[in-house]
Amino acid sequence: MRQRKFYTFGAMLLLVGMLLGVQIGAVIFHDDTARALKKLEDAFILINQRYVEEVDSAELAERAIKGMLEALDPHSVYIDAERMKRVTEDFDASFEGIGIGYELVPGPDGQDTLTVLNVIPGGPSEEAGLLSGDRIIAVDGASAIGYTHEDVQRNLKGPRGTRVTVTVLRPGYPDTLEVTITRDKIPIYTVLSAYMLDEKTGYLKLDRFARTTYAEFMQAMRRLKAQGMERLVLDLRGNAGGYMEMAIRISDEFLKEGQLIVSQRGRLPETNEAYYARPGGLFEDKPVIVLVDEHSASASEIVAGALQDHDRALIVGRRTFGKGLVQKQYLLDDGSALRVTVARYYTPSGRLIQTPYDNGDREDYYRTKLELQKEFETMSAEEILNHIPDSLKFTTDTGRVVFAGGGILPDYIVKGERTSPFLQAVLRGGVENDFVRYWLDRNAETVHARWDGRRDAFLNTFEVTDEMLAAFYRFAGEKGIRVVDEKPAGGEENGKVQYFTRDEVGQDEAQLRALLKGRIATRLYDRSAWYPVINRIDRTLNEAMKLWAPAENLSFHHGEGG
Structure with a gap:
């Protein structure tokens, strides 16, 4: 592994996991690999030509791919072409359409009515005058009563610049309205909320790590600082991850030059990397509290792990998911993709936070995680610490003990509130x-x-x-x-x-x-x-808001270079 590496945006686009658009190139096979591939090809052709009934070759190929991946880790997956379109929109954080959130409201005879939940601010539907609660009863003159989600995607989404006319029934108004909307590029925001909790405390809710996340984050942080933010609550609860690059760039804004953010190690030399903070972070010395829970995973855990290991932020909430694997995405010719684990990542103290798994047994992997979550819910913080073996104990920059294996354990545990x-x-x-x-x-x-x-x-x-x-x-x-x-x-x-x-x-x-x-x-x-x-x-x-004294103590030591 390289001893020191200052990352650049261009280098990151080439290296880190889950990058879209990478094609599988030429592969040099060893003899054993070539023989195994020939065996797979022979079996595929034999089944296609000799099986008693005609088979669907495309489906058979997809089943074979899924079968191979099932023998690997729980996070190496196959994504079919149709789902890949949605995944791309999600990670690109945009789509082209009319710009509404919607719901299908049950109607007479099982015929759902397409209803506007809300309009996306600044989008074409807001400009055209659609309101929350509007019932869309026709699209381009054809009835929309009984629409499915697939119908919505097919008829309301569309290329930027094209037009669609919707007929609307508005509650409280006797007549229908016809509204023509010009489709446009619609952003999908990953910063769900950013506002001031009080005169000096900013709150930022981050939903996932997509291509636009760093830009959104910086814009929100600058706005909060302009409003007087002196300390930050970064809410990563429910954030299942995304682009590793975004997690690294956001972590960099809190860390001092030269501090290790994350390292990754794989089978191939090119997957061994270490990423360090650059000079000039936006929020290097101010107090930070990071909220996490059992649904905070992957890129979220990179951020939480880096800030915890460098004593930069107080981590509050519940133990995170425990996904310490790096995936790289490879596009196949038909638009489908393989997302394959190429490395494991480690926090600055050297922790691997991946939950242990047996290859191929995904059901047991998720069942075990659920059982552990339930078990930890009943345990005190002291019992949880005693439950973790010494081999999984590591130390932060100032000597605090932190733990590997099965996620990031918060500095302060707040058990989930039971719903009545x-x-x-x-x-x-x-x-x-x-x-x-x-x-x-x-x-x-x-x-x-x-x-x-x-x-x-x-x-x-x-x-x-x-x-x-x-x-x-x-x-x-x-x-x-x-x-x-x-x-x-x-x-x-x-x-x-x-x-x-x-x-x-x-x-x-x-x-x-x-x-x-x-x-x-x-x-x-x-x-x-x-x-x-x-x-x-x-x-x-509310519990986190009582913990600013220890959070400020961490920021003081970090400011002193501790």
Whole structure:
């Protein structure tokens, strides 16, 4: 491995995992490899020509590829051509279309109605005047009633500059509207929310690491600094990873010149690399808290591991997923792709955070992870530390003990909050979402007149009233979730109705009010409006906000070069 390497953007594009557009070139086979390949070819031809029934050659080939990958690690996968299109959009963080979030609302005779959930700010649908709650009943004169998700992709997505006319039924208006929209490039933002929690604390929610993530991150950070940010909460919960390059560049903004960010080691010499921080980070000396959970994986763990090993940030939450493998993506001729593990990555202290696995047994791999997560949920921090063998213990720059194997263990563990049976029933059935749509349909004109373009005012002043809460309980009762003074004998009616007492439900009132307000905010504005509402009752974030003293102590030592 090279002893010192300052990465450049160009070099990174050539080297790190999960880069799109790489074609499989010429391969020099050893004799054993050539014989094995010939055997596979003979078997494929024999089955095609001699099997009693005609076989689908393309499907047979895909099954063979999947079979080979199943013998490897759990993260080497085959991606068919159709899914590859969606993956490319996801990692490119853009697509071409009309720019709406949508939902399919069940209608009469099982015919779903395409409904605008929200319009993407600055997109063509916003410019054309579409609103949250609009029902799209026809596209280019053809009925859209009964649309599937595939129909939406086929008819509303399309090349930039092309036009589509939608017929809209707007709640509160008697007549239909015809709206012509010129399709455009639509960004898919990976920074879901960035705002000030208080006068000096910034909050940044990062959803995944796509091609645009670093640029989005820098833009959000500069905006927060201009608003007075002196310390940052970086929320990586639920972030399953993505481009390794983006994780390295973001980590670099917090670390001092020459500090190791991550290293990777593979079978081939060209996969052995080490990446170091460059001079001039945007936020090198200020306090940082990073929130993680069991769904934080891969690139998220690179960031958390680098900042933890250099005592740069306080890691708070729950143990991360534990994916320490680097994949490289190879495109096949038909547009499908192989995503193959080419290396393992190690944090600056030398930790491999990959969860152990047996080759080929993916089901056991994920089942074991789920069991470990459940086990850790019942253990105290001290019990978890005692559970980890000495061979997996490493030290940070200042000598703090950190752990390898099975993810990043936070510096401060905040166990997941148990959702009450009442809220579980509500969320499982999507009742709160259905109610918000129902409520907005009946108050659309008033709500849009009062709150359109007044996002900050809505977030700061809108309240879910007692009257609205009572309306929700009535609505939930019609959906089989009934709030009563006393449960009837037997507790359930015909096995379909669930009963909860007012005392039980009263304990969830603050969460329920926030949930309803957050759903309304998301529909009126965009997804980013959810977080300023729901974060007020977020247990992990609230616990983290009490931990600035140790976080500031870490930033002090880092500023001193410790």
